[in-house]
Amino acid sequence: EAQVTQNPRYLITVTGKKLTVTCxxxxxxxxxxxxxxxxxxxxxxxxxxxxxxxxxKGDVPEGYKVSRKEKRxxxxxxxxxxxxxxxxxxxxxxxxxxxxxxxxxSGTRLTVV
Amino acid sequence: GQQLNQSPQxxxxxxxxxxxxxxxxxxxxxxxxxxxxxxGEGPVLLIALYKAGELTSNGRxxxxxxxTRKDSFLNISASIPSDVGIYFCAGQLGGGSNYKLTxxxxxxxxxxx
Numbered sequence: 001e002a003q004v005t006q007n008p009r010y011l012i013t014v015t016g017k018k019l020t021v022t023c024x025x026x027x028x029x030x031x032x033x034x035x036x037x038x039x040x041x042x043x044x045x046x047x048x049x050x051x052x053x054x055x056x057k058g059d060v061p062e063g064y065k066v067s068r069k070e071k072r073x074x075x076x077x078x079x080x081x082x083x084x085x086x087x088x089x090x091x092x093x094x095x096x097x098x099x100x101x102x103x104x105x106s107g108t109r110l111t112v113v
Numbered sequence: 114g115q116q117l118n119q120s121p122q123x124x125x126x127x128x129x130x131x132x133x134x135x136x137x138x139x140x141x142x143x144x145x146x147x148x149x150x151x152x153g154e155g156p157v158l159l160i161a162l163y164k165a166g167e168l169t170s171n172g173r174x175x176x177x178x179x180x181t182r183k184d185s186f187l188n189i190s191a192s193i194p195s196d197v198g199i200y201f202c203a204g205q206l207g208g209g210s211n212y213k214l215t216x217x218x219x220x221x222x223x224x225x226x
Contacts, residue, residue: 033213042219043156090155094212102158104155106153106154
């Protein structure tokens with residue numbers, strides 16, 4: 001089944017403790033992206049990647065890092081999480097140039113205390 | 114950055130009623146998309162629109178890409194309880210180096226059986 005898989009689904013952590021949220025897709029998509037969803041703000045793009053070793057900032061990149069060493073994986077790294085990064089995170093992927101195959105993962109709900 | 118104004122914010126309707134929601138933008142998009150999000154899941158694509166003026170249906174759903182490329186609407190006919198969820202519009206400018214989707218803030222739809 002074609003899908004984007006995120007792990008973990010739920011995470012509670014403490015301020016300053018580094019964490020990684022993994023994202024993997026099995027559709028051979030070139031393009032991958034991370035969004036965060038907050039009440040009243042909708043979904044906002046954090047980082048994106050056009051292909052392996054090609055990443056760039058989205059609209060709200062502060063406090064996040066990403067890497068794209070393999071085509072299928074696009075982890076989101078929070079080096080020193082803070083409470084304002086408490087949010088619902090979605091990874092998405094698509095073939096470059098078309099939005100039709102834009103597929104979202106099921107989300108990771110992160111709470112930073 | 115670009116912003117999408119989506120309305121209404123929420124709707125509470127009776128089963129069998131028709132629903133209409135819309136999105137407007139301060140700038141143009143080359144693609145408009147409509148997504149539905151159910152609790153605990155990521156957004157799922159309902160309809161994609163690629164051309165100004167385009168009218169597209171998917172079952173009981175109909176969406177149109179505004180002629181100015183700055184707006185879109187989604188209609189749901191004869192609503193049923195499983196239509197419950199949050200509906201998002203999204204615009205994509207495309208081209209360049211980012212296939213980012215810009216999202217509206219969502220319309221929460223509740224259907225009373």
